[in-house]
Amino acid sequence: MSDFPDETAPDAELSPFTLRRRGYGFQTESPVRYLPVTKDEKVIGYLWASVSGDAAHFVARVDAGADGNLAEYPWFLRLERAKEEGLTALAALHHWIGAPEHPRAGRIAADATEREAPGLDALHQVARSKTAT
Template sequence: MNEDLLFNEAPEGPPRYSRLSTKPVQYLTVADKDGQVIGYAWANDEEDAAGWVVRKAGGDEAFNEGSVWAFKLHDAKARDIAPTAALAEMIQESDPTKTSHVVPGSLTEAPNADAVRQLGNSN
């Protein structure tokens, strides 16, 4: 109990899209089964960037359900799929009978990833 802990640096881990994009991004709105927005998935191919933004006003339920959408992005990157192709898959595979789904027709553009993050902070 009195020994120092030794930390060994771990390998990089699984591949991930960049979480930063200063260029225009495409994004989707995701809602729960009741139609309440829980968050946004965004992507930019030029910077190999993509991310999930939880809508903070959605509380713990939005945070928990958002992990499904973040995992979809991680899985797409592991399969070496372009970020916007990952969004296209999300649209194609979305099912409104599930606990959350892509809002139909919600694919749009924002000036950058920070603009989408601001959406997550709004009411």
Template sequence: MNHPVQYVAVQAPDGEVVGYVWADYTADALQWAQRAATGADGYRLGQEWAAKVAETRERGLPVAGALTELARAAGTGPPVDVSGPEAVEDLARTVTEADDRRLLAQLDHGNAEAWQELADAYAALTDDDRDVRWGGGEKNANGAIQWPYPIYSRPLWRVVTALWGIGAVTAEHRWSASPPPVVPPSGRLRPADAVRAATYLAVGERVNEGSVDEALRSGLFDAMVAALLDRHIAHAS
């Protein structure tokens, strides 16, 4: 054994890597690392493997023997040496071209009405529509102070709602397990990243109020819509 940490990749039937079983021999630890970019099916399979790893760990097998047993179950080859747990964590954060293709496949290019709605709603936005006010902060009769919340204009929320119609909001992007999308220095989002941004904003706003406001200020909102519309035009040509 050349390194104190080894891992085994676990794949779905279609070849997608859903996560990694890894062992730290120095710490006598056996762990599961779910790949964050997996879709809904990959996540479910990953949960099965998380339970399998936990069950194997509870049986009290030596770590090396446990990893060998799980490697046979995974069928993806012998354990691979890596420099440490951080290397496995880096692998779990990897986003592949297959991940991008899976997200882009969610876009409903056949729904011309939905795409027109997005284009029209976005084109109709004014500066006033983009101006997000915040409510809350007032003290109620019980003396409690209401938590601040964003107040979005109807035209702005019309754009957000239109994202659902084109298929850009999808359970195939597990937004809560992924870092928030950011606008690259070029100012242009890749189409798959636009789907990630759409899901993060439309769904994540319910949990992290103000996400859409922040996206407007950072330029993410405009870059997202532009990338989605460009993708649709390219698909139609």
């Protein structure tokens, strides 16, 4: 699986007039599993997937600043590609564990601890907390 398509090329299928949904959903009512995403050994956010259903996305840590915000789009592209290749949301969550660090997206360390939150609101609270988990 190629990690990233050319991020500078416009993608006509992402136009606002596209009715077909690509990738996983961004919302869920189910619990979510998540992994810390690091850049230069600092947690910049969390990649998550719904325990049930078909949702997955990246949540930036508030204290990660620009690094967290810049990581969101490359993760969106990765998840979109994973969905197109037939991976479930949970399989996509595990797909990049141990991969090399990307300059914008960071990485998920091989020894990263997977955690579960009761829902997205709880994960957003983790992302706003003073300590990274």
